[in-house]
C-alpha cells in the first residue's frame with residue numbers, strides 16, 4: 001500500500017450485477033480522469049471472485065495513479081495491495097481493520113446519522129460514506145432514505161470528509177457538495193451511462209474536481 005493521498009471527490013463503485021462490465025467501465029472511468037475506485041462485489045461474490053476483480057482493478061488504478069479501495073473484504077485489500085477499505089455495520093469495525101492494515105491505509109465507514117459519524121471518527125475512520133441520499137436501484141434493500149438534509153447533518157457533525165451515496169446523478173452530486181459533502185460515490189450513474197467517459201466528466205465537474213487532480217487532503 002502507498003502513502004496517504006488527498007481523498008478524491010468522485011468515488012466510482014464497481015457494478016457487479018450479471019449484465020454489467022465492471023472492468024471495462026473502470027478502464028473508461030480512469031481514462032476520463034476518475035481517481036478513486038471502490039471494488040464492491042454483489043452478495044453472491046465469493047472471496048475468490050472478489051480477489052480476482054480486486055487484483056485487476058488495483059493494477060489498473062496503480063497504472064493510472066488512482067486510489068483503489070476494497071469494500072468489506074479487508075483480507076482481500078491486503079492481498080492485492082489496495083490503498084484501503086470501505087466498511088459498514090456488517091463488516092469489521094474500523095479500529096479492528098486498522099489494527100491489521102498498513103498505517104497509511106484509507107478506512108471509510110458507512111454512517112447514517114451524526115451519532116454513528118462521531119463513533120466512526122473515534123475508531124479511526126478516514127472518511128464517511130453517508131446515505132442513501134435518494135432511493136438506489138443498485139441497492140434496493142435500504143430502508144430509510146436520509147436525503148440531502150440527513151447527509152448534511154452528518155457532514156456538519158464531524159470534521160471528516162463525507163462521501164454522499166445513493167441514487168446520485170451529476171445534478172444531485174452538485175447539491176450534495178453544496179450541502180457539505182466532500183464528494184460522492186456512484187454505481188449506476190457511471191456503469192449504466194450510455195457514455196461512461198462523458199458521465200465521469202460531468203460528475204467530476206459537479207463535485208468541483210478537474211480530471212486527475214484530487215483536492216482536499218485527508
Ligand SMILES: Cc1ncc(COP(=O)(O)OP(=O)(O)O)c(N)n1
Nearest residue numbers: 086087088089110129130163165185
Ligand atoms: C462510499 C460508500 N458509502 C457507503 C457504502 C455502503 O457500505 P455498507 O453499508 O457496508 O454496504 P455494502 O456496500 O457493503 O453493501 C459504500 N460501499 N461506499
Ligand SMILES: Cc1nc(C(=O)O)sc1CCOP(=O)(O)O
Nearest residue numbers: 131132136138166167186187188
Ligand atoms: C452500495 C450502496 N450503499 C448505499 C448506502 O446508502 O449505504 S447506496 C449504495 C448503492 C449506490 O449505487 P447507485 O449510485 O447506483 O445508487
Ligand SMILES: [Mg+2]
Nearest residue numbers: 072087088091
Ligand atoms: Mg459493507
